[in-house]
Amino acid sequence: MMAFVLFATVFYLIYVLEGVAGGKAAVWMVAFLLGLAFALWLWGRLVTMGRLGIALGLIAVPLLVLASGWFTFNQSQTRPATYQGGECHDLQWQEFSMQKVTMATAEGKTVLVDFTADWCPNCKYNEATALNIASTCEIARQFDIVTLVADYTSRDPEIGFALRQLQRSAVPLTVVFPADDPSTPILLDGVYTATHLHDALREAAGS
Secondary structure, three states, X not given: OXXXXXXXXXXXXXXXXXXXXXXXXXXXXXXHHHHHHHHHHHHHHHXXXXXXXXXXXXXXXXXXXXXXXXXXXXXXXXXXXXXXXOOOOOOOOEEOOHHHHHHHHHOOOOEEEEEEXXXXXXXXXXXXXXXXXXHHHHHHHHOOXXXXXXXOOOOOHHHHHHHHHXXXXXXOEEEEEOOOOOOOOEEEEOOOOHHHHHHHHHHHHOO
């Protein structure tokens, strides 16, 4: 049973890698895991041969792992992560920047910012149950709320700085900047409900 739990963990981490570095990097990671599995199998065979087998294994197995890692690392090509949020009718997520927040609030618009990451399961839960749902879309349309996504998968420096400005260091974090008082944003930490989010949006919009 623990083996299946570990298999599931590896699957999840490869999914995160795909979001960070792209599909090609994920494919070559699977290739590296294949080389690692072969090295471990070889070690299991060699140790049954006694001292000679163990001596050979101590040389061959590390070399095999290093060669597999070097080859697959060179074959993979990294790319910046891109956010691909779930569909939410006609709610449009824009890439985050503090300049966009400042411009939108200056125009009298409330701003919703989703600080998220591919490796964050609580972020995905919030997106599925509170953010990317029809009722949230309706409120955003009703009050003309600007929606921005801050994808922290690749530890973007600007997003990290924004988190520190908000006195936070981790995701998930959802921030609502009221148009009339953007210096006092409403923060939703961790996992929250759609009701909490909707109340924050209505409060910020002055409803």
